[in-house]
Amino acid sequence: GAGVSQSPSNKVTEKGKDVELRCDPISGHTALYWYRQSLGQGLEFLIYFQGNSAPDKSGLPSDRFSAERTGGSVSTLTIQRTQQEDSAVYLCASSLVTGGGLYEQYFGPGTRLTVT
Amino acid sequence: KQEVTQIPAALSVPEGENLVLNCSFTDSAIYNLQWFRQDPGKGLTSLLLIQSSQREQTSGRLNASLDKSSGRSTLYIAASQPGDSATYLCAVQAGTALIFGKGTTLSVSS
Numbered sequence: 001g002a003g004v005s006q007s008p009s010n011k012v013t014e015k016g017k018d019v020e021l022r023c024d025p026i027s028g029h030t031a032l033y034w035y036r037q038s039l040g041q042g043l044e045f046l047i048y049f050q051g052n053s054a055p056d057k058s059g060l061p062s063d064r065f066s067a068e069r070t071g072g073s074v075s076t077l078t079i080q081r082t083q084q085e086d087s088a089v090y091l092c093a094s095s096l097v098t099g100g101g102l103y104e105q106y107f108g109p110g111t112r113l114t115v116t
Numbered sequence: 117k118q119e120v121t122q123i124p125a126a127l128s129v130p131e132g133e134n135l136v137l138n139c140s141f142t143d144s145a146i147y148n149l150q151w152f153r154q155d156p157g158k159g160l161t162s163l164l165l166i167q168s169s170q171r172e173q174t175s176g177r178l179n180a181s182l183d184k185s186s187g188r189s190t191l192y193i194a195a196s197q198p199g200d201s202a203t204y205l206c207a208v209q210a211g212t213a214l215i216f217g218k219g220t221t222l223s224v225s226s
């Protein structure tokens with residue numbers, strides 16, 4: 001079946017502009033995660049959605065970052081007033097359920113964001 | 117705070133060798149440990165998931181072990197092939213999200 005898809009695959013934007021990154025999880029997966037992979041920083045958690053519960057935003061680096069998940073499926077990560085340090089690969093993952101950590105997280109191909 | 121360390125950071129071996137990648141974590145209170153593979157410019161591919169109650173998992177030429185009490189996991193790759201060249205990431209789940217190590221970049225020469 002179809003895996004996690006993300007769009008765009010690459011995004012170049014000017015400093016100060018807003019960007020939106022999209023994630024389409026595996027059908028039936030109720031948990032959705034956003035991670036960021038920066039040079040020298042490794043992979044870091046940003047935000048997590050589980051069903052209709054309030055999202056866990058504990059990993060968001062600043063209030064310029066926000067995310068929403070509509071209808072329990074597609075998610076959009078928005079970065080406002082982008083800065084050069086926001087340049088990274090943004091990865092989305094989904095899993096069946098997160099409770100107890102029993103299920104694998106499946107990752108999308110990522111969106112490479114470059115802020116010039 | 118949970119920290120995950122992977123050693124070595126890079127490894128080069130000739131084709132056919134058996135090899136071991138190491139992962140250590142500081143807090144043994146985990147739900148599971150997952151090994152991923154990442155090819156250049158690509159996303160992550162899940163290789164093996166070990167639940168906290170398990171000691172090891174096997175898939176083909178890959179075998180992953182978990183010693184939760186000592187905070188260690190190893191990924192054993194048998195009879196390495198050039199196609200195994202990639203970055204291997206270890207991640208633990210203790211709460212909502214995965215906490216990743218920085219990876220071991222493996223190069224297998226033919």
